[in-house]
Amino acid sequence: MTDSPRGAARTEAIMRTTLELGREIGYAKLSIEAIAARAGAGKHTVYRRWPSKGALLLDSLLHLHGAVLDYPDTGDLLADLRTQIHAAVDLLGNPPFGPLYRALIGEAQHDPGLAAALNERFITPQTELTVARLRTARDQGLLSPAFDLDLAMAVLSGPLYFRFLITQEPLTHEYVDRLLLTLFGGLGA
Structure with missing residues (x-):
């Protein structure tokens, strides 16, 4: 450019x-x-x-909507995860991002170059931000030293992508809150 x-x-x-x-x-x-x-x-x-057109769409979505998904770090892990994931589901639940991102993921299944670009420019950076926030919480003693950060990321994102791509049920704040409670609710027990 x-x-x-x-x-x-x-x-x-x-x-x-x-x-x-x-x-x-x-x-x-x-x-x-x-x-x-x-x-x-x-x-x-x-x-x-x-x-x-897939490469153009990826650039367009990331350029015009990318900064929305930055992570806060207030010291409260669940509040920070909730804030970031609520922002993500708000973005995914509304045009133009949601429907076009769904189409982009579909196109990436047939276009290895687009899949690599999507992973490099969006999926991996978002994963790294989430893992970094979880690592900070672990380093602060909020999570067990044995807490598997990468697996926690997969557990967090899997249900969201399942709803978004497979069942196409709405992604709601309530669903995110249930997901976070399921993953982190037992930590204090």
């Missing part, structure tokens, strides 16, 4: 258009040509920056 103001404005317009058009017509009907036409850019301009 270019550093010039004109290039940055064009990039921003292309990414916003991707989300707008994706929301309107869905990922399956989304095309680079339609995005370029609506954004007032040439399709070659788009293809020079993004090799596929």
